[in-house]
Amino acid sequence: MSYEYHVIVIGGGSAGLVTAGGAAALGAKVALLEGNEMGGDCLNTGCVPSKSLLASAHLANWIRQSKKMGLDGTQAPVNLEKVMNRVHRVIEEIAPHDSVERFQSMGVEVIQSHGRLLDAHTVQAGDRVLTGKRIVIAAGSGPQVPKLEGLDKVSYLTNETLFSLKKLPEHLMIWGAGPIAMEIGQAFVHLGSRVTVILRGHGLFKKDEPEVGEIMARKLEADGIRFLYGRDITGVSQEESRISLSLKETKKDIPSILEGDTFLIALGRQPASTGMGLEAAAVKTDRRGFVVVNEALQTSQPHIYACGDIAGPYQFTHMAGYQAGIVVRNLFLPLKKKVDYRHVVWTTYTSPQAAHAGYTEETAKEAGLLGSVITHPFREVDRAVIEDDREGFLKLVLDRKKRVIGATLVCEQAGEMISLASLAIVKKLKVSDFMNIIYAYPSKSEIFGGAALTQLKDSFKPWQKKLFQRLFLP
Numbered sequence: 184m185s186y187e188y189h190v191i192v193i194g195g196g197s198a199g200l201v202t203a204g205g206a207a208a209l210g211a212k213v214a215l216l217e218g219n220e221m222g223g224d225c226l227n228t229g230c231v232p233s234k235s236l237l238a239s240a241h242l243a244n245w246i247r248q249s250k251k252m253g254l255d256g257t258q259a260p261v262n263l264e265k266v267m268n269r270v271h272r273v274i275e276e277i278a279p280h281d282s283v284e285r286f287q288s289m290g291v292e293v294i295q296s297h298g299r300l301l302d303a304h305t306v307q308a309g310d311r312v313l314t315g316k317r318i319v320i321a322a323g324s325g326p327q328v329p330k331l332e333g334l335d336k337v338s339y340l341t342n343e344t345l346f347s348l349k350k351l352p353e354h355l356m357i358w359g360a361g362p363i364a365m366e367i368g369q370a371f372v373h374l375g376s377r378v379t380v381i382l383r384g385h386g387l388f389k390k391d392e393p394e395v396g397e398i399m400a401r402k403l404e405a406d407g408i409r410f411l412y413g414r415d416i417t418g419v420s421q422e423e424s425r426i427s428l429s430l431k432e433t434k435k436d437i438p439s440i441l442e443g444d445t446f447l448i449a450l451g452r453q454p455a456s457t458g459m460g461l462e463a464a465a466v467k468t469d470r471r472g473f474v475v476v477n478e479a480l481q482t483s484q485p486h487i488y489a490c491g492d493i494a495g496p497y498q499f500t501h502m503a504g505y506q507a508g509i510v511v512r513n514l515f516l517p518l519k520k521k522v523d524y525r526h527v528v529w530t531t532y533t534s535p536q537a538a539h540a541g542y543t544e545e546t547a548k549e550a551g552l553l554g555s556v557i558t559h560p561f562r563e564v565d566r567a568v569i570e571d572d573r574e575g576f577l578k579l580v581l582d583r584k585k586r587v588i589g590a591t592l593v594c595e596q597a598g599e600m601i602s603l604a605s606l607a608i609v610k611k612l613k614v615s616d617f618m619n620i621i622y623a624y625p626s627k628s629e630i631f632g633g634a635a636l637t638q639l640k641d642s643f644k645p646w647q648k649k650l651f652q653r654l655f656l657p
């Protein structure tokens with residue numbers, strides 16, 4: 184049987200773009216279907232706008248805190264419309280990387296239409312019917328909005344509408360306590376809004392080491408964010424610009440009302456798998472709608488692959504890109520490469536940032552790999568003292584051979600520094616290898632050398648010290 188395309192890619196976000204570009208670079212005839220804006224969530228409603236907003240917000244906060252650094256304290260009056268205009272200018276500046284023109288010039292046929300599978304090799308795209316030898320599902324995800332009494336009559340926000348705000352919220356109420364809530368909550372408190380975060384649980388940064396949640400809770404509360412822990416929202420109503428949330432304490436069943444002018448829902452993501460004909464192609468999904476894939480990222484139809492948010496398990500742009508790289512290879516080569524999540528990495532771009540790579544202490548224990556952990560505080564690093572950024576730490580998770588298998592960093596620029604730990608993990612380096620580097624002084628990276636030295640000192644047994652003294656320090 185002959186097919187019109189070697190590969191049809193459904194979805195032009197981070198996962199789909201990397202897949203389509205990579206397959207075309209190998210000489211394949213590729214169709215890329217995008218039903219909305221090229222670039223997907225990351226460019227339009229996710230990473231790029233949120234980090235641009237945070238860049239303005241953190242600056243406003245630093246200006247306000249300038250007294251601490253020996254400067255005359257001053258105010259940074261905030262005009263949200265101007266801040267959001269900048270956010271959209273950043274999107275426009277980055278958009279050409281993901282544009283139709285760029286991908287057409289790379290040899291990809293871009294079809295700006297929603298795609299729906301008719302069978303395991305056929306995709307409907309508008310009034311066209313395409314056939315592909317292989318298909319890649321990279322349709323991503325959208326905000327998960329739960330059923331809530333009154334919600335249909337309320338003008339609530341999600342990440343898809345947030346960046347159209349023109350007026351600074353007086354009181355922003357955020358439902359959820361994942362990275363969106365942490366970053367957006369801090370952005371708005373730094374811009375001058377009152378912010379309340381409502382969460383069912385009792386901890387923050389739950390996917391990170393527990394120490395991260397402790398430090399960040401202190402920091403975010405000091406910034407002015409109010410956390411309502413252990414609360415469910417049972418209903419919502421709106422009168423003109425006042426939004427009222429009916430809250431219930433999960434344990435005590437005590438009701439209360441919270442009022443504000445802006446309500447953001449940030450309760451995780453819903454895979455975009457409905458309405459795209461997955462059943463017609465016999466592609467299986469799990470009960471939450473994620474496309475089920477094996478370690479080679481093949482779906483229940485081996486010639487149909489899935490990557491990015493729609494497949495999970497990690498919903499990050501860089502993980503979408505990583506998976507897409509594996510898909511490109513597996514699409515054409517008989518020997519299938521498997522995903523390896525042992526060096527997964529993420530950063531929450533709050534101030535300070537919280538960055539993680541590889542195993543946490545807990546996941547290393549579960550995997551039976553944990554040897555030891557080293558924690559080194561930034562207050563012992565001169566650069567951190569100089570910059571008044573000393574509350575954070577580096578935590579290294581080591582296996583029994585003292586190889587680095589996980590790392591967590593909390594400091595401004597943690598997201599830039601975590602790659603050093605990632606390299607150590609990928610290259611299976613021992614913690615002592617961090618002592619072989621000459622670190623520029625004064626730099627925050629010195630913390631890696633400091634941690635390694637602590638480990639070395641701690642590893643000397645009393646008899647070894649005595650022997651050394653006898654032999655070399657008579």
Ligand SMILES: Cc1cc2nc3c(=O)[nH]c(=O)nc-3n(C[C@H](O)[C@H](O)[C@H](O)COP(=O)(O)OP(=O)(O)OC[C@H]3O[C@@H](n4cnc5c(N)ncnc54)[C@H](O)[C@@H]3O)c2cc1C
Nearest residue numbers: 194196197198218219223224229298323491492498499500
């Ligand atoms: C507020 C926010 C901030 C974030 N910040 C970060 C961050 O700092 N760092 C990070 O790594 N990650 C971040 N993420 C996560 C990141 O945005 C996603 O993991 C990433 O965009 C996933 O890429 P994807 O290609 O799988 O999906 P998407 O970006 O969702 O792209 C899927 C594309 O497919 C299209 N599509 C869907 N169905 C069809 C169809 N049937 N036919 C044709 N096209 C279709 C959609 O229109 C969309 O363009 C953030 C997310 C949010 C919401």
Ligand SMILES: NC(=O)c1ccc[n+]([C@@H]2O[C@H](COP(=O)([O-])OP(=O)(O)OC[C@H]3O[C@@H](n4cnc5c(N)ncnc54)[C@H](O)[C@@H]3O)[C@@H](O)[C@H]2O)c1
Nearest residue numbers: 329359360361362363364383449450451498499530531532
């Ligand atoms: N810096 C970054 O890399 C970054 C920033 C923002 C978002 N993201 C990505 O986007 C994804 C979505 O972020 P998010 O913050 O929306 O989601 P999340 O899934 O990380 O967190 C949502 C939180 O809401 C809770 N929750 C879900 N349903 C609930 C309900 N009905 N009632 C009460 N609590 C409920 C969940 O338990 C979870 O703690 C993340 O998983 C992340 O991968 C990444």
